[in-house]
Amino acid sequence: MKPLVLDPRTKFLIWLLTNVVVFCNTPRLFFTITMALYALLFLLACKAGSMVKLLIGYGIVLAAQCYLLPHLPPAVAMVFSTVTYAVLVFPCVMGGMYLLATTSVSQLIAAFRRMHVPESFTITMAVTLRYLPALREDVRHILDAMSLRQIKGLEQRLECIYIPILMGTAQTAEELSESATARGIDSPGKKSSWHTIGFHAQDVVVSVVFLAVCVVSIWSKGVLG
Amino acid sequence: MSAPTKSKMNAKDAIFTGALGAVCILIRFVMMIVGGFSPYVWFSAHFVDAILIGPVFMLMVAKTQKSGPFVITSTVTGILMMAATWMLPVTGLIGGLLCELCLKMGEYRKKGWLLAGFFCFNMGFIGDFLPLWFTKEAYLSGPSMQGMDPGYVSALTNLLTWPVFGVIVLSIAVGSVLGGLFGLKLMQKHFVKAGLV
Numbered sequence: 111m112k113p114l115v116l117d118p119r120t121k122f123l124i125w126l127l128t129n130v131v132v133f134c135n136t137p138r139l140f141f142t143i144t145m146a147l148y149a150l151l152f153l154l155a156c157k158a159g160s161m162v163k164l165l166i167g168y169g170i171v172l173a174a175q176c177y178l179l180p181h182l183p184p185a186v187a188m189v190f191s192t193v194t195y196a197v198l199v200f201p202c203v204m205g206g207m208y209l210l211a212t213t214s215v216s217q218l219i220a221a222f223r224r225m226h227v228p229e230s231f232t233i234t235m236a237v238t239l240r241y242l243p244a245l246r247e248d249v250r251h252i253l254d255a256m257s258l259r260q261i262k263g264l265e266q267r268l269e270c271i272y273i274p275i276l277m278g279t280a281q282t283a284e285e286l287s288e289s290a291t292a293r294g295i296d297s298p299g300k301k302s303s304w305h306t307i308g309f310h311a312q313d314v315v316v317s318v319v320f321l322a323v324c325v326v327s328i329w330s331k332g333v334l335g
Numbered sequence: 336m337s338a339p340t341k342s343k344m345n346a347k348d349a350i351f352t353g354a355l356g357a358v359c360i361l362i363r364f365v366m367m368i369v370g371g372f373s374p375y376v377w378f379s380a381h382f383v384d385a386i387l388i389g390p391v392f393m394l395m396v397a398k399t400q401k402s403g404p405f406v407i408t409s410t411v412t413g414i415l416m417m418a419a420t421w422m423l424p425v426t427g428l429i430g431g432l433l434c435e436l437c438l439k440m441g442e443y444r445k446k447g448w449l450l451a452g453f454f455c456f457n458m459g460f461i462g463d464f465l466p467l468w469f470t471k472e473a474y475l476s477g478p479s480m481q482g483m484d485p486g487y488v489s490a491l492t493n494l495l496t497w498p499v500f501g502v503i504v505l506s507i508a509v510g511s512v513l514g515g516l517f518g519l520k521l522m523q524k525h526f527v528k529a530g531l532v
Binding site for chain 2 (some may be wrong): 125126129135146155165179183187190192195201202206208226229230231233235236237238239241242245246249269273274276277278279282283284286287290295296
Protein backbone atom coordinates (compact mmCIF):
# COMPACT_ATOMS: atom_id res chain seq x y z
CA MET A 111 0.00 0.00 0.00
CA LYS A 112 1.20 3.48 -0.77
CA PRO A 113 1.69 5.59 2.36
CA LEU A 114 -0.69 8.48 2.82
CA VAL A 115 1.21 11.72 2.40
CA LEU A 116 -0.04 14.86 4.10
CA ASP A 117 1.23 18.36 3.61
CA PRO A 118 3.47 19.42 6.52
CA ARG A 119 1.23 22.44 7.08
CA THR A 120 -1.76 20.12 7.57
CA LYS A 121 0.25 18.25 10.21
CA PHE A 122 0.94 21.53 12.03
CA LEU A 123 -2.74 22.41 11.89
CA ILE A 124 -4.00 19.11 13.31
CA TRP A 125 -1.32 19.26 15.98
CA LEU A 126 -2.60 22.70 17.03
CA LEU A 127 -6.17 21.43 17.11
CA THR A 128 -5.07 18.51 19.30
CA ASN A 129 -3.54 20.99 21.70
CA VAL A 130 -6.83 22.86 21.90
CA VAL A 131 -8.65 19.61 22.72
CA VAL A 132 -6.13 18.75 25.45
CA PHE A 133 -5.66 22.11 27.12
CA CYS A 134 -9.33 23.11 27.08
CA ASN A 135 -9.77 20.12 29.34
CA THR A 136 -12.53 18.58 27.28
CA PRO A 137 -14.11 15.23 28.28
CA ARG A 138 -11.81 12.22 28.32
CA LEU A 139 -13.64 10.60 25.42
CA PHE A 140 -12.19 13.14 23.00
CA PHE A 141 -8.63 12.43 24.10
CA THR A 142 -9.24 8.82 23.11
CA ILE A 143 -10.79 9.83 19.80
CA THR A 144 -7.84 12.07 18.94
CA MET A 145 -5.39 9.33 19.81
CA ALA A 146 -7.32 6.80 17.74
CA LEU A 147 -7.25 9.21 14.80
CA TYR A 148 -3.50 9.62 15.15
CA ALA A 149 -3.08 5.85 15.39
CA LEU A 150 -4.98 5.58 12.12
CA LEU A 151 -2.78 8.24 10.53
CA PHE A 152 0.33 6.37 11.65
CA LEU A 153 -1.04 3.18 10.06
CA LEU A 154 -1.95 4.96 6.81
CA ALA A 155 1.57 6.43 6.69
CA CYS A 156 2.95 2.87 7.03
CA LYS A 157 4.56 3.70 10.37
CA ALA A 158 2.99 0.91 12.39
CA GLY A 159 6.27 0.36 14.27
CA SER A 160 6.39 3.88 15.69
CA MET A 161 2.71 3.67 16.57
CA VAL A 162 3.09 0.41 18.48
CA LYS A 163 6.04 1.87 20.42
CA LEU A 164 4.01 4.96 21.34
CA LEU A 165 0.99 2.92 22.39
CA ILE A 166 3.13 0.63 24.54
CA GLY A 167 4.56 3.72 26.21
CA TYR A 168 1.04 5.01 26.79
CA GLY A 169 -0.01 1.65 28.20
CA ILE A 170 2.85 1.73 30.69
CA VAL A 171 2.12 5.23 32.01
CA LEU A 172 -1.60 4.50 32.12
CA ALA A 173 -1.06 1.25 34.00
CA ALA A 174 1.26 3.03 36.42
CA GLN A 175 -1.41 5.62 37.07
CA CYS A 176 -4.28 3.21 37.53
CA TYR A 177 -2.63 0.35 39.38
CA LEU A 178 0.54 1.62 40.96
CA LEU A 179 -0.07 5.18 42.18
CA PRO A 180 -3.27 4.56 44.21
CA HIS A 181 -1.48 1.87 46.24
CA LEU A 182 1.54 3.97 47.11
CA PRO A 183 1.62 6.33 50.09
CA PRO A 184 0.97 9.92 48.94
CA ALA A 185 4.52 11.02 49.68
CA VAL A 186 5.94 8.33 47.38
CA ALA A 187 3.25 8.82 44.77
CA MET A 188 4.23 12.50 44.64
CA VAL A 189 7.64 11.53 43.40
CA PHE A 190 6.06 9.89 40.38
CA SER A 191 3.36 12.45 39.76
CA THR A 192 4.71 13.40 36.33
CA VAL A 193 3.05 10.19 35.18
CA THR A 194 -0.39 11.78 35.41
CA TYR A 195 0.84 14.73 33.41
CA ALA A 196 2.22 12.41 30.75
CA VAL A 197 -1.17 10.69 30.45
CA LEU A 198 -2.83 14.07 30.07
CA VAL A 199 -0.63 15.42 27.27
CA PHE A 200 -0.26 12.14 25.41
CA PRO A 201 -2.40 13.15 22.40
CA CYS A 202 -0.06 16.12 21.84
CA VAL A 203 2.94 13.83 22.12
CA MET A 204 1.43 11.58 19.46
CA GLY A 205 0.83 14.58 17.22
CA GLY A 206 4.40 15.80 17.59
CA MET A 207 5.80 12.33 16.96
CA TYR A 208 3.61 11.95 13.90
CA LEU A 209 4.88 15.24 12.52
CA LEU A 210 8.53 14.33 13.07
CA ALA A 211 8.26 10.68 12.01
CA THR A 212 6.51 11.30 8.70
CA THR A 213 8.15 14.51 7.49
CA SER A 214 11.54 14.60 5.83
CA VAL A 215 13.78 17.59 6.36
CA SER A 216 13.41 18.70 2.75
CA GLN A 217 9.62 18.60 3.00
CA LEU A 218 9.82 20.71 6.12
CA ILE A 219 12.04 23.23 4.35
CA ALA A 220 9.63 23.36 1.42
CA ALA A 221 6.73 23.99 3.82
CA PHE A 222 8.62 26.74 5.66
CA ARG A 223 9.52 28.45 2.39
CA ARG A 224 5.89 28.29 1.34
CA MET A 225 4.91 29.89 4.64
CA HIS A 226 7.48 32.68 4.03
CA VAL A 227 9.49 31.91 7.14
CA PRO A 228 12.82 33.84 7.06
CA GLU A 229 15.53 31.91 5.26
CA SER A 230 18.00 32.05 8.15
CA PHE A 231 15.43 30.40 10.40
CA THR A 232 14.72 27.67 7.86
CA ILE A 233 18.40 26.85 7.37
CA THR A 234 19.06 26.78 11.10
CA MET A 235 16.14 24.44 11.68
CA ALA A 236 17.23 22.09 8.88
CA VAL A 237 20.84 21.95 10.08
CA THR A 238 19.72 21.29 13.64
CA LEU A 239 17.52 18.39 12.62
CA ARG A 240 20.18 16.91 10.40
CA TYR A 241 22.94 17.38 12.96
CA LEU A 242 21.27 15.60 15.90
CA PRO A 243 22.05 12.00 14.78
CA ALA A 244 25.66 12.94 13.96
CA LEU A 245 25.99 14.45 17.41
CA ARG A 246 24.82 11.28 19.09
CA GLU A 247 27.50 9.36 17.25
CA ASP A 248 30.16 11.87 18.34
CA VAL A 249 29.10 11.53 21.98
CA ARG A 250 29.39 7.77 21.79
CA HIS A 251 32.92 7.95 20.39
CA ILE A 252 34.00 10.41 23.06
CA LEU A 253 32.57 8.25 25.84
CA ASP A 254 34.44 5.25 24.44
CA ALA A 255 37.68 7.21 24.39
CA MET A 256 37.06 8.48 27.91
CA SER A 257 36.53 5.03 29.34
CA LEU A 258 40.03 4.10 28.17
CA ARG A 259 41.53 6.81 30.33
CA GLN A 260 41.25 7.59 33.99
CA ILE A 261 39.12 10.68 34.20
CA LYS A 262 37.96 11.77 37.61
CA GLY A 263 35.77 14.51 39.00
CA LEU A 264 32.63 16.05 37.65
CA GLU A 265 34.22 19.16 36.25
CA GLN A 266 36.97 17.30 34.46
CA ARG A 267 34.53 14.78 33.06
CA LEU A 268 32.29 17.56 31.78
CA GLU A 269 35.23 19.29 30.21
CA CYS A 270 36.35 16.08 28.53
CA ILE A 271 32.99 15.54 26.89
CA TYR A 272 32.33 19.15 26.14
CA ILE A 273 35.47 20.51 24.56
CA PRO A 274 35.80 17.83 21.85
CA ILE A 275 32.11 18.13 21.00
CA LEU A 276 32.22 21.89 20.69
CA MET A 277 35.48 21.83 18.74
CA GLY A 278 34.08 19.14 16.45
CA THR A 279 30.84 21.03 15.97
CA ALA A 280 32.64 24.24 15.09
CA GLN A 281 34.77 22.36 12.59
CA THR A 282 31.83 20.54 10.99
CA ALA A 283 29.80 23.73 10.78
CA GLU A 284 32.68 25.41 8.97
CA GLU A 285 32.91 22.59 6.43
CA LEU A 286 29.16 22.39 5.99
CA SER A 287 28.84 26.08 5.28
CA GLU A 288 31.65 25.94 2.71
CA SER A 289 29.97 23.09 0.89
CA ALA A 290 26.58 24.78 1.08
CA THR A 291 27.99 28.04 -0.25
CA ALA A 292 29.60 26.13 -3.11
CA ARG A 293 26.16 24.73 -3.96
CA GLY A 294 24.60 28.15 -4.01
CA ILE A 295 22.81 28.53 -0.70
CA ASP A 296 23.35 32.29 -0.84
CA SER A 297 21.86 32.66 -4.30
CA PRO A 298 19.02 35.16 -4.25
CA GLY A 299 16.78 33.29 -6.72
CA LYS A 300 13.76 31.21 -5.87
CA LYS A 301 14.78 27.72 -4.77
CA SER A 302 13.18 24.56 -6.03
CA SER A 303 12.51 21.47 -3.97
CA TRP A 304 12.87 17.79 -4.76
CA HIS A 305 9.73 17.02 -2.78
CA THR A 306 6.66 18.85 -4.03
CA ILE A 307 4.16 19.75 -1.37
CA GLY A 308 0.61 20.99 -1.67
CA PHE A 309 -2.87 20.61 -0.31
CA HIS A 310 -4.82 17.66 -1.72
CA ALA A 311 -8.07 15.88 -0.99
CA GLN A 312 -6.58 13.92 1.93
CA ASP A 313 -5.41 17.15 3.59
CA VAL A 314 -8.92 18.55 3.42
CA VAL A 315 -10.45 15.34 4.85
CA VAL A 316 -7.99 15.09 7.75
CA SER A 317 -8.27 18.79 8.63
CA VAL A 318 -12.05 18.68 8.59
CA VAL A 319 -12.16 15.56 10.79
CA PHE A 320 -9.81 17.10 13.38
CA LEU A 321 -11.62 20.41 13.28
CA ALA A 322 -14.93 18.61 13.84
CA VAL A 323 -13.53 16.68 16.81
CA CYS A 324 -12.17 19.91 18.27
CA VAL A 325 -15.43 21.85 17.89
CA VAL A 326 -17.60 18.99 19.17
CA SER A 327 -15.32 18.44 22.16
CA ILE A 328 -15.58 22.08 23.23
CA TRP A 329 -19.32 22.13 22.63
CA SER A 330 -19.88 18.92 24.59
CA LYS A 331 -17.88 20.30 27.50
CA GLY A 332 -20.85 22.47 28.39
CA VAL A 333 -23.37 19.69 27.80
CA LEU A 334 -21.65 16.66 29.34
CA GLY A 335 -19.33 18.19 31.82
CA MET B 336 17.05 40.80 10.60
CA SER B 337 14.84 42.60 8.11
CA ALA B 338 17.13 45.35 6.89
CA PRO B 339 20.22 44.23 4.98
CA THR B 340 22.84 45.61 7.34
CA LYS B 341 26.31 44.51 8.26
CA SER B 342 24.94 42.61 11.25
CA LYS B 343 22.61 40.47 9.19
CA MET B 344 22.94 36.72 9.56
CA ASN B 345 24.30 34.96 6.49
CA ALA B 346 24.04 31.30 5.56
CA LYS B 347 27.30 30.54 7.33
CA ASP B 348 26.02 31.92 10.63
CA ALA B 349 22.77 30.04 10.19
CA ILE B 350 24.60 26.75 9.73
CA PHE B 351 26.85 27.39 12.70
CA THR B 352 23.85 28.30 14.82
CA GLY B 353 22.03 25.18 13.70
CA ALA B 354 24.91 22.89 14.64
CA LEU B 355 25.38 24.46 18.08
CA GLY B 356 21.62 24.60 18.53
CA ALA B 357 21.59 20.83 18.10
CA VAL B 358 23.97 20.55 21.06
CA CYS B 359 21.60 22.71 23.16
CA ILE B 360 18.61 20.64 22.17
CA LEU B 361 20.38 17.40 22.94
CA ILE B 362 21.18 18.61 26.47
CA ARG B 363 17.63 19.84 27.07
CA PHE B 364 16.19 16.64 25.70
CA VAL B 365 18.29 14.40 27.93
CA MET B 366 17.38 16.49 30.97
CA MET B 367 13.71 16.34 30.04
CA ILE B 368 13.79 12.54 29.85
CA VAL B 369 15.55 12.37 33.21
CA GLY B 370 13.03 14.83 34.64
CA GLY B 371 10.17 12.70 33.44
CA PHE B 372 10.58 10.47 36.46
CA SER B 373 9.63 12.92 39.13
CA PRO B 374 8.54 16.54 39.49
CA TYR B 375 11.39 17.26 41.91
CA VAL B 376 13.95 16.29 39.30
CA TRP B 377 11.95 18.06 36.62
CA PHE B 378 11.91 21.35 38.50
CA SER B 379 15.64 21.26 39.14
CA ALA B 380 16.44 20.16 35.58
CA HIS B 381 16.52 23.77 34.40
CA PHE B 382 19.26 24.56 36.87
CA VAL B 383 21.42 21.78 35.45
CA ASP B 384 20.44 22.78 31.90
CA ALA B 385 21.67 26.29 32.51
CA ILE B 386 25.06 25.13 33.75
CA LEU B 387 25.56 22.69 30.90
CA ILE B 388 24.49 25.07 28.15
CA GLY B 389 26.78 27.88 29.35
CA PRO B 390 29.80 26.96 27.21
CA VAL B 391 27.67 26.40 24.08
CA PHE B 392 26.06 29.79 24.55
CA MET B 393 29.33 31.61 25.05
CA LEU B 394 30.85 29.94 21.99
CA MET B 395 27.83 30.97 19.95
CA VAL B 396 28.16 34.59 21.11
CA ALA B 397 31.85 34.68 20.33
CA LYS B 398 31.50 33.08 16.91
CA THR B 399 28.53 34.95 15.48
CA GLN B 400 28.49 38.39 17.18
CA LYS B 401 25.22 39.17 15.44
CA SER B 402 21.63 39.46 16.44
CA GLY B 403 19.44 36.59 15.39
CA PRO B 404 21.03 33.27 16.36
CA PHE B 405 19.61 33.13 19.87
CA VAL B 406 16.03 33.91 19.11
CA ILE B 407 16.20 31.33 16.32
CA THR B 408 17.79 28.66 18.51
CA SER B 409 15.31 29.05 21.32
CA THR B 410 12.35 29.06 18.95
CA VAL B 411 13.65 26.00 17.12
CA THR B 412 14.10 24.24 20.47
CA GLY B 413 10.53 25.13 21.32
CA ILE B 414 9.20 23.86 18.03
CA LEU B 415 11.10 20.58 18.16
CA MET B 416 9.87 19.92 21.67
CA MET B 417 6.39 21.23 21.15
CA ALA B 418 5.15 17.67 21.56
CA ALA B 419 5.33 18.45 25.27
CA THR B 420 3.30 21.65 25.23
CA TRP B 421 2.31 24.45 22.88
CA MET B 422 3.71 27.03 25.28
CA LEU B 423 7.34 26.19 24.55
CA PRO B 424 7.61 27.90 21.16
CA VAL B 425 5.93 31.00 22.61
CA THR B 426 8.17 31.34 25.66
CA GLY B 427 11.13 30.36 23.48
CA LEU B 428 10.41 33.25 21.15
CA ILE B 429 9.98 35.75 23.99
CA GLY B 430 13.05 34.55 25.91
CA GLY B 431 15.11 34.58 22.72
CA LEU B 432 14.10 38.16 21.88
CA LEU B 433 14.96 39.39 25.39
CA CYS B 434 18.28 37.58 25.15
CA GLU B 435 19.10 39.31 21.85
CA LEU B 436 18.25 42.63 23.43
CA CYS B 437 20.58 42.03 26.39
CA LEU B 438 23.42 40.93 24.15
CA LYS B 439 23.00 43.94 21.93
CA MET B 440 23.12 46.23 24.95
CA GLY B 441 26.38 44.61 25.97
CA GLU B 442 27.74 44.70 22.41
CA TYR B 443 28.33 40.93 22.69
CA ARG B 444 31.28 41.55 24.98
CA LYS B 445 30.31 42.91 28.40
CA LYS B 446 30.19 40.16 30.95
CA GLY B 447 27.15 41.37 32.91
CA TRP B 448 25.00 41.66 29.82
CA LEU B 449 26.22 38.30 28.58
CA LEU B 450 25.04 36.69 31.80
CA ALA B 451 21.73 38.58 31.68
CA GLY B 452 21.20 37.44 28.11
CA PHE B 453 21.99 33.89 29.07
CA PHE B 454 19.43 34.08 31.87
CA CYS B 455 16.74 35.22 29.39
CA PHE B 456 17.78 32.44 27.02
CA ASN B 457 17.23 29.87 29.77
CA MET B 458 13.96 31.44 30.84
CA GLY B 459 12.74 30.80 27.31
CA PHE B 460 12.54 27.15 28.17
CA ILE B 461 10.32 27.63 31.20
CA GLY B 462 7.27 26.99 29.02
CA ASP B 463 7.62 23.27 29.56
CA PHE B 464 5.84 23.42 32.86
CA LEU B 465 3.89 26.63 32.62
CA PRO B 466 0.71 24.72 31.67
CA LEU B 467 0.91 22.98 35.05
CA TRP B 468 0.47 26.36 36.70
CA PHE B 469 -2.00 27.94 34.32
CA THR B 470 -4.31 24.96 33.99
CA LYS B 471 -3.80 23.85 37.57
CA GLU B 472 -7.46 23.80 38.65
CA ALA B 473 -8.57 21.97 35.55
CA TYR B 474 -5.69 19.54 35.83
CA LEU B 475 -6.27 18.74 39.48
CA SER B 476 -10.04 18.34 39.16
CA GLY B 477 -9.86 16.76 35.71
CA PRO B 478 -10.27 13.16 34.67
CA SER B 479 -6.63 12.29 35.25
CA MET B 480 -7.06 12.80 39.00
CA GLN B 481 -10.17 10.71 39.50
CA GLY B 482 -9.63 7.75 41.76
CA MET B 483 -6.42 9.20 43.14
CA ASP B 484 -5.65 9.38 46.81
CA PRO B 485 -6.83 12.71 48.33
CA GLY B 486 -3.49 13.05 50.13
CA TYR B 487 -1.73 12.80 46.82
CA VAL B 488 -3.92 15.45 45.24
CA SER B 489 -3.40 17.86 48.12
CA ALA B 490 0.36 17.28 48.05
CA LEU B 491 0.34 18.13 44.37
CA THR B 492 -1.79 21.22 45.05
CA ASN B 493 0.79 22.38 47.54
CA LEU B 494 3.61 21.85 45.09
CA LEU B 495 2.04 23.77 42.24
CA THR B 496 2.04 27.16 43.93
CA TRP B 497 3.55 30.43 42.77
CA PRO B 498 6.24 30.54 45.49
CA VAL B 499 7.52 27.21 44.16
CA PHE B 500 7.51 28.78 40.72
CA GLY B 501 9.58 31.65 42.12
CA VAL B 502 12.11 29.18 43.49
CA ILE B 503 12.41 27.62 40.03
CA VAL B 504 13.07 31.02 38.45
CA LEU B 505 15.64 31.76 41.13
CA SER B 506 17.36 28.42 40.51
CA ILE B 507 17.52 29.24 36.81
CA ALA B 508 19.10 32.60 37.65
CA VAL B 509 21.76 30.98 39.83
CA GLY B 510 22.32 28.25 37.24
CA SER B 511 22.70 30.85 34.49
CA VAL B 512 25.37 32.76 36.38
CA LEU B 513 27.28 29.58 37.21
CA GLY B 514 26.89 28.21 33.69
CA GLY B 515 27.86 31.50 32.10
CA LEU B 516 31.01 31.80 34.19
CA PHE B 517 31.84 28.15 33.52
CA GLY B 518 31.41 28.86 29.81
CA LEU B 519 33.64 31.92 29.89
CA LYS B 520 36.29 29.97 31.76
CA LEU B 521 36.28 27.17 29.21
CA MET B 522 36.47 29.73 26.42
CA GLN B 523 39.58 31.27 27.92
CA LYS B 524 41.13 27.91 28.61
CA HIS B 525 40.52 26.13 25.33
CA PHE B 526 38.98 28.02 22.46
CA VAL B 527 41.06 31.16 22.61
CA LYS B 528 44.16 29.02 22.91
CA ALA B 529 43.12 26.86 19.97
CA GLY B 530 42.55 29.96 17.86
CA LEU B 531 38.93 29.07 17.28
CA VAL B 532 37.59 32.41 18.43
